[in-house]
Amino acid sequence: MQPTTTTPTAALAPGRATPARPPQARRRVVDAPTRMFHWLFALSFLGAYLTAEGERWRALHVTLGYTLAGLLVFRVLYGLLGPRHARLGPLLRKLAGAAAWLRSAAGAFRGGTVQGVPWRQGQNLLMATAVVVLLLLAVPLVISGYGTYNDWGDASGGVLGGDWLEELHEFVANAMLAAVLLHVGLIAALSVLRRKNQALPMLTGHVDGAGPDLVQRNHAWLAALLLLAVVAFFAWSWQASPRGLVPATGWAQSAPDGRHDGDDDD
Template identity: 60%
Template sequence: MIATTRPGLPERAPGAATTSPTPGRRVIDAPTRAFHWLFALSFVGAYLTADGERWRLVHVVLGYTMAGLLGWRVLDGLIGPRHVRLAALARRLAAAPAWARATLQALRTGDLAALGGTGRQGQNLALAGVIAALLLAAPPLVASGVATFHDWGGEWLEEVHEAFGNGMLALVLAHLGLLAALSAWRRQNLARPMLTGRTPGRGPDLVTHNRGWLAWLLVLAVLAYWAWEWTQAPRGPQTEAGWRVPALGAAVHHEDDD
């Protein structure tokens, strides 16, 4: 007769349910992750196509994509679930003065336990601060890009837009560097939740509803916009002076037609 259980383990009753290892707690919902990656890819693509006329339309389309995504994030942050509200981010940052006072008090008294707690809180505040800075830097970057595209200013506006782009890149690099440093310090991949939506560990989900349907709608809306722009893109040879595009999706004129 063949044994059906390993020695030392209780035999499972017939029909009993098996338990699988927990995948972790859900901490980020699907629309937030979709927004993050679409916005990040749009910014990287727009930054790489910022110079020269050859990729100008790609740069403009990605800029308008960032504008639409930013508008969606603000709307979701105002009327969405509690965990995605912009007010929640503001409350986290509002705790900075209390954190500073507690840290100074722990340094004066030499309380290592309290200092360890404030240190971890300071790390979380730093992450929240960089995220807030990225959200605040995006509107002037997009606005200056739209104004430059429609030629509402002179060369000074192009320089302002370029400065905002470089500032945004610096914030992105600071965000990535901080994530890498804290991941190494805590021995935990802090970027994984933005991919899977979950963090290792047992306990209740911090995000009860994944809202996957909304994430798909967001992705499909971006793809539909890109497809529409592709159908409106100019066809034909390009002059040495490049294309002068008066409006997105409008007719294209050559510089020598003026």
């Protein structure tokens, strides 16, 4: 009597359980603090931009501005003292390779083909450029905002006179908004061309595919501390503001100086 053997066909016969598929391989490419900074920074800038007009939102606008400044300090320190994958040095080295990439792309186009263009390197170069530009623009943005809030450029003095600092603040804010829109547009275009969501790694920290993790440690505790610090600062600012950070409905009542709370300063 011969032993019974199980064939692949029998294993997959009707009524039999099919073997479970192995989980799809993923690699970690972005750590938690970097992702937390990215979204807090984006939300702070968007909120500050939307609340820039009018006195009713002034407290919230200033709080978001201070938050943006604190996040900028965190990113610089993390880029100097943090793990290698989060360092600012690699970003600068990518920018240093821009000239070589342009020469390579120009040579490929002159040859009548786009196959030789290093598109992935170009994508990394554009992403690095966007990050550096946004960080650099944030510096004059927060400085001019702080100066405007503390009347550094009032009309009563200064060689430049007038509201030059406020105009500078508005100009830098618009330039930063343009950089953000270009950054988002680039990600959307790459997502369509590659048929893959290019923003997903900044949400999950992972990309699909086999291979070693580019980021060995997630440092989730540091991301949690960063979020906690921002929430605590907002809570403190809310308590310190006489009317809170969000104006209540019906604040069109006259202030003690005869103005309306919603009126802009002239």
